Amino acid sequence: MTRCVRTNLVAVAVLSLGTILNAGQWPSSQPPKPLPARSVDFPPYQIKTLANGLQVLVVLHHEQPSVSFRLLVRAGAVQEPADKPGVASFVASLLNQGTPTMSAQQIANAIESAGGIIGVGSGNELSFVSGAVIKDKTDLMLGLASDLVQHPAFSTEEIERQRSQAVSSLKVSYDDPEYLANLVFDRLVFGFHPYGRPNEGTPESIARITRDDLVAYHRAWFVPNNALLAIVGDLTAEEAFAAAEKAFGSWQRRDLAEIKATDPPPPTRRIVVIDRPGSAQTEIRVGQMAVSRTHPDFLAVDLAIRILGGEGANRLFGVLRSERGLTYGASAAFHTYKNGGDFVAETDTRSPATGEALRLIVDEVGRLQREPVGRAELEGAQDFLAGNFPLTIETPSAIAQQVLAHMFYGLDLSEIETYRDRVMKVTPADIQRVARQFLKPDQLSIVLVGDASVFADQLKALGFSTFERIPLSQLDLNSPTLRRSTPAPSTESREDPPPA
Amino acid sequence: MFRRLTFRACSLAGVVLLLAGAAAPDTIVRPAKFDYTMTTLPNGLQVVFLEDHSTPIVHAALWYHVGSKDEKPGRTGFAHLFEHLMFKGSRNVRPDQHPSWITSVGGQANAFTDEDATVYWETVPAQYLPLVLWLEADRMASLDVSEEKFKTEREVVKEERRMRYENQPFGRLPEIIFDKAFTTHPYKHQTIGSLEDLEAATIRDVREFHDAYYVPNNATLVLVGDFSTKEAQGLVEQYVGKVTRGKPVPRDIPKEPPHKSETKFTVTESWPLPAVVVSYHITYDGHPDAYPLHILAKILSDGDSSRIYRSLVYEKQIALAAFGEAKLIEHPNLFYAVAIVQPGQQPDAVQKELQAQLDRVKAEGVTADELNRAKRQFARDYILGRETVQQKALHLAHAVVIHNDIKTADGEFDLFQNVTVADVQRVAKTYFTPESRMLLTILPKTPTGPGGAR
Numbered sequence: 012m013t014r015c016v017r018t019n020l021v022a023v024a025v026l027s028l029g030t031i032l033n034a035g036q037w038p039s040s041q042p043p044k045p046l047p048a049r050s051v052d053f054p055p056y057q058i059k060t061l062a063n064g065l066q067v068l069v070v071l072h073h074e075q076p077s078v079s080f081r082l083l084v085r086a087g088a089v090q091e092p093a094d095k096p097g098v099a100s101f102v103a104s105l106l107n108q109g110t111p112t113m114s115a116q117q118i119a120n121a122i123e124s125a126g127g128i129i130g131v132g133s134g135n136e137l138s139f140v141s142g143a144v145i146k147d148k149t150d151l152m153l154g155l156a157s158d159l160v161q162h163p164a165f166s167t168e169e170i171e172r173q174r175s176q177a178v179s180s181l182k183v184s185y186d187d188p189e190y191l192a193n194l195v196f197d198r199l200v201f202g203f204h205p206y207g208r209p210n211e212g213t214p215e216s217i218a219r220i221t222r223d224d225l226v227a228y229h230r231a232w233f234v235p236n237n238a239l240l241a242i243v244g245d246l247t248a249e250e251a252f253a254a255a256e257k258a259f260g261s262w263q264r265r266d267l268a269e270i271k272a273t274d275p276p277p278p279t280r281r282i283v284v285i286d287r288p289g290s291a292q293t294e295i296r297v298g299q300m301a302v303s304r305t306h307p308d309f310l311a312v313d314l315a316i317r318i319l320g321g322e323g324a325n326r327l328f329g330v331l332r333s334e335r336g337l338t339y340g341a342s343a344a345f346h347t348y349k350n351g352g353d354f355v356a357e358t359d360t361r362s363p364a365t366g367e368a369l370r371l372i373v374d375e376v377g378r379l380q381r382e383p384v385g386r387a388e389l390e391g392a393q394d395f396l397a398g399n400f401p402l403t404i405e406t407p408s409a410i411a412q413q414v415l416a417h418m419f420y421g422l423d424l425s426e427i428e429t430y431r432d433r434v435m436k437v438t439p440a441d442i443q444r445v446a447r448q449f450l451k452p453d454q455l456s457i458v459l460v461g462d463a464s465v466f467a468d469q470l471k472a473l474g475f476s477t478f479e480r481i482p483l484s485q486l487d488l489n490s491p492t493l494r495r496s497t498p499a500p501s502t503e504s505r506e507d508p509p510p511a
Numbered sequence: 512m513f514r515r516l517t518f519r520a521c522s523l524a525g526v527v528l529l530l531a532g533a534a535a536p537d538t539i540v541r542p543a544k545f546d547y548t549m550t551t552l553p554n555g556l557q558v559v560f561l562e563d564h565s566t567p568i569v570h571a572a573l574w575y576h577v578g579s580k581d582e583k584p585g586r587t588g589f590a591h592l593f594e595h596l597m598f599k600g601s602r603n604v605r606p607d608q609h610p611s612w613i614t615s616v617g618g619q620a621n622a623f624t625d626e627d628a629t630v631y632w633e634t635v636p637a638q639y640l641p642l643v644l645w646l647e648a649d650r651m652a653s654l655d656v657s658e659e660k661f662k663t664e665r666e667v668v669k670e671e672r673r674m675r676y677e678n679q680p681f682g683r684l685p686e687i688i689f690d691k692a693f694t695t696h697p698y699k700h701q702t703i704g705s706l707e708d709l710e711a712a713t714i715r716d717v718r719e720f721h722d723a724y725y726v727p728n729n730a731t732l733v734l735v736g737d738f739s740t741k742e743a744q745g746l747v748e749q750y751v752g753k754v755t756r757g758k759p760v761p762r763d764i765p766k767e768p769p770h771k772s773e774t775k776f777t778v779t780e781s782w783p784l785p786a787v788v789v790s791y792h793i794t795y796d797g798h799p800d801a802y803p804l805h806i807l808a809k810i811l812s813d814g815d816s817s818r819i820y821r822s823l824v825y826e827k828q829i830a831l832a833a834f835g836e837a838k839l840i841e842h843p844n845l846f847y848a849v850a851i852v853q854p855g856q857q858p859d860a861v862q863k864e865l866q867a868q869l870d871r872v873k874a875e876g877v878t879a880d881e882l883n884r885a886k887r888q889f890a891r892d893y894i895l896g897r898e899t900v901q902q903k904a905l906h907l908a909h910a911v912v913i914h915n916d917i918k919t920a921d922g923e924f925d926l927f928q929n930v931t932v933a934d935v936q937r938v939a940k941t942y943f944t945p946e947s948r949m950l951l952t953i954l955p956k957t958p959t960g961p962g963g964a965r
Contacts, residue, residue: 037648037750040603042612043641049567049737074565076540077894107815116825119815124880126539126887128814145540145891172828179784179831179853186680186783289781291677292670322614333607336666339674359674391615398617401636405566406898 051401053427054410057248058418061256063264064236068414069251070243072407078244079143079408080153082160083419085239086232087136089205090270095220097177097212098228102163103133104173105225106140109164118155127152129159135206135348137419138233146245153242153258160233161262165225177217184211185483188460189359191285192294198488199283199456200300200353202276213488235262239418241411272350275300278454282470282478283493285486286463293365293461297372298355301449304347304420311437311445316345316354317392318384318442319375326375327356335371337364349420362462366469369459377452383443397431537883539890539928542897544921547907548740554756555728558747559907559917560740563900567637569736570900573647574908576731577724578627579702580764580842588704589712591624592668593720597631598622599660602653606660609646616642624702627841628912634901637737641746648750651730654721661714669710672703680782684849684953691776692790692845692949696767726757733908735900767792767843773945777952784831784854787862788951789869790847793942796839797914800941802926803934804846808837809885810877810935811848811868816884818868819848829856829864841913846942858952866950869943876936889927 037043057069091098107129108115122129127144129152140160144152184190194209201207212220240259242251278299302312320327320343331341341358356376360368404410417424426433459466463480470478479493487495547561579590600606613620618635633643676682686701693699732751734743770792794800811819812835823830835848848869852861896902910920919926 037645037753038603038652039645043645045616045638045642046640046742048636048638051567075542075894075898077891116816116821120884123814123816123888124884126891128891143891143895145887145894147540172825175828175853176824176831182854183680183783183831183851188678291673294678322619329607332667334663336663337670339667339671359670359678361670361673391611395614395617398615398636399619400617401566401568402617402619402634405568405900 051404053413054404056410056414057252058414059252061235061260063260063262064234065255065259065262066239066418067252067255068239068241068411068418069248069255070241070407070411070414071246071248071251072243073245076146076245077143078146078149078152078242078246079141080156080243081139081141081241081408081411081415082156083239083415084138084160084233085136085237085419086228087134087138088208088210089136089272090232091205091228092224093203093205093208094216095212095224096208096210096216098220098224099133099138100211101173101177101217101220102225102229103131103138104177105165105169106131106159106163108169108173109166110158110162111164112162113158115169118159122152122155125151129156131159134210149244149246149254150257153254157258157262160238163229165222165229167222170222170225174217174220177211178214181211181214181217185486188285188287188290188292188294191287191483191486192296192357192458192460194488195283195285195460195486195493196296196298196355196456196458197353198493199281199458200275200278200298201351204273204275204351206275206348206351206353209488215489231268234265234267235259236264237267239415241415243407243411275351278451278456280454280456282457282475283459284463284467284470284478284480285458285460286480286482287460288462288464290362290461292359293362293368293459293466294357294359295365295369295372296355296357296458297369297376297455298343298353299451299455301345301352301354302347303350303352305349305422306352308445308448309347310433311441312354312449313345314389314392314396314434314437315379315384315442315446315450316343317396318388319343319354319379320356321392322395326379327358327372330371330375331358331360331368335367337361337368337371341372362465365459365461365466366473369457369470369475370473373452373455373457376450376455380446380450380452383439386439389437389439389442393434393437396434400431537886539887541924542890542894545903545907547917548744549911549917550744552727552748552752554752554754555726555730556747556751556754557731557911558744559731559733559911560738560743561733561735561903561907562738562740563735563903564737566900567737568634568900569637569640569643569734569738570634570904571632571640571643571647572733572735572901572904572908573631573651574731574733574912575629575631575725576627576729576760576912577629577720578625579700579704580626580697581724581761582697582700582704585708585711586704586716587700587708588668588672588702589708589716589720590629591702591704592665592709592712593717594622594624594629594631595664595668596656596661596717597650597654599656599664601650601655603649604646606657609650612642612646613639618643625840626698626702630908632901632904640734640736640738640743641750644746644750647732648754651725651727651751652754654717654725656714656717658714661717665709665712668703669706672706672709676701676703681786681851683780684786684788687778687780687953688788688790688847688849688951689845691774691951692792692847693767694770695765696842697764698767698840698842698844722757723761726760727751727754728756729760731908731911733904733911735904735907764842770947773948773950775950777954779954779956781956782953783955785852785858785955786849786953787852787858787865788847788849788949788953789862789866790845790949790951791869791943792843792947793837793839793846795843796841797916797919800938801837801839802923803930803938804837804839804942806882806885806889806927806930807872807877807935807939808835808846809888810881811835811872813885813888818871819850819865822868823850823861823864827864829853829861833865835869858954862950862952866948869939872936872939873943876932876939879932882930882932882935886928886930890924893924893927
């Protein structure tokens, strides 16, 4: 069959002879030169603050006859009672499940009959209601959104329905190794700081949450002076601001409580194996605390982590996937919040390759800290970020999201315009400085979720001699040891004591 | 060979703010139509150009009309494995150099394979269109994969299967459904294939496959973005236009024989909760019945107001999740509905309720309100699904490759809006027959473990 390919190549060669004088034509051995570039600026947007303190962002776009919105409330897991993880997520899930004047089914029917969609959710430090609709129903959608965010009924019937759904969903999630790995990793890095708590709560905490908890959290944080609204789409700026005023203008401002932020624990080397017998793969997470979104070194750390495992230049992908075929995905991510952040290198690999994959990841983290990055490698990451700019402003929602993020973190909006220049100014010396300052290869948090019987011996042979092996059925995120105090019946026993 | 269809929808004239009674027919804003140009090059490559100057970027989608339904027995998963190999080097491009070139100019590139087609795409700042066309031409004409790269990438694909199918709760659900529902047609197997067949593939298969299917006369290139069509056409002719035409493409795909009686299966998997499935064989994408079937799927399953969600999840609370889909693709496929059973509920009872929701449409039809809602939901999806250059290219290419009629990229909006209550009941009666039905129950292998964690 080699012949078939050769035949093709001969045909190609003949063609190339015919066009050999025309430089730049395929099949030239060098890629062609680009066409003249068009300069591109960040598209226009407008911001106003309503009398009640609600900040409103408007981005216009007239190609498709639709309007979408995103309402952010500056409250999430950080604002919930420390002993009741899951309150923020519980409140978000009930926002569209009834108001004093509309049942959950009436809400669903109203928005869906308009050709619209409304979603709700929450994270570490924000909650949101977002949606989209065919543009003739914009007022209906925004009016509904305003009602949902101001007047959730929190009826006992809906609370119990959501509670049952949440517990059943966790049952499925706790069987999902990817979910588990992320959950345990956050818990290792951030300890009992709110960033380390499971946003969805635990089966135990969900059972303990009362209606009063939900009402109190909602009353404290869901106020216009603690919220941002983006309206995006096929309308004029006047129409958009008028629609925002009409829907949200009567929302009452209230004073906000202060939240006392606790510090995350200092980084400590800790390796946790969640034993899930029969797994086809091991989920691997390696990382530690990094810096917050507003830290002056944000860009340099971001580039460093991208060189480790982001788009454009990606050492982990190269080593684990392209060279060794150990995984489908290998990457590193840099997560930032208001008061902190972390980086995580992640992959999943067949159980027998667990030790090798973990060793390669830890080595790459060490190399980033030990050796300066090459100029070409850094330029690859910089060129991606700077060159990618026009792709990030394609849709009005993507534009709004960038502006909203700056507003949310209190960043100077001019940073959007100067982003490309600032990216290009980062040097290899900057990368090495932040890598030395923030990467501590001997203090990494490591999580493995998989069939420990296959790889436990490999870990010891590779120098990861101290690790905690926790049977999945005994996992308890509320415990400092991550184990239930009264162990569920299990044949598994602990391999090694946890570090002091 | 030029066929220029130019029509701009009268965008504002059609806007009607509807305040009328719920059952009255709705009038929905007609989104603007695509103003494209289509041509076929002498080597057989079909090319579609759609200028979009809103952002200085360009998207290229190169569709090869080959998917997992073209795979031979014993080689399941090969079309997708081959897709991975297209990144492993050609005459002028080193292994993995294609994506790194694209990212170094700020672009994005990837590929995907389904039952019917394999799609390679790039989105780049507009000035890099020549680079994209050069890269695609090079691998179309001269893919050159070493034995070593082939073997490494085969391991990557095996990991992809383990990750998506084997290591996740409910990961194998589609694999089980289609394996049980089909007897003969290759839709019986999933695009990812089996580990055994992946292991059996050879470098010789790679060469044969490239020769048979990766030819310009089996490809459609769609460009959407900030270019002038005239200039872009010159570039396409200069690069991809120079690839030699191949032999006619084999299309000997076995047909699924008619099903003569209901089938029932019960299997076990290591999943945390039971799942139940009800499926019926239906028609293909593009058949006139496809549109009412899509509308029916929306009425049954799109959103919290849909029948299946409302009954099984919200009111009866017997399912953690429940949904249905009319899987309308190139050859006849399935209408199927799935429910994940709540702890403590009987799978049989959940399956009966799921089936009852489908059967009820045969007896009682759907209401005018439900039809209006589904049409609005369809219009919303249509509008929100045409925002990006990538989405626009997807619709145009799908119309050309799967429907063999580019006019459907726009025309489907009207076909959907013309569906009637009677059409929906008729397709339910036509396809939801006992002979065509499959009932599948998937039970957890082991009883639920102790403690709240599992």
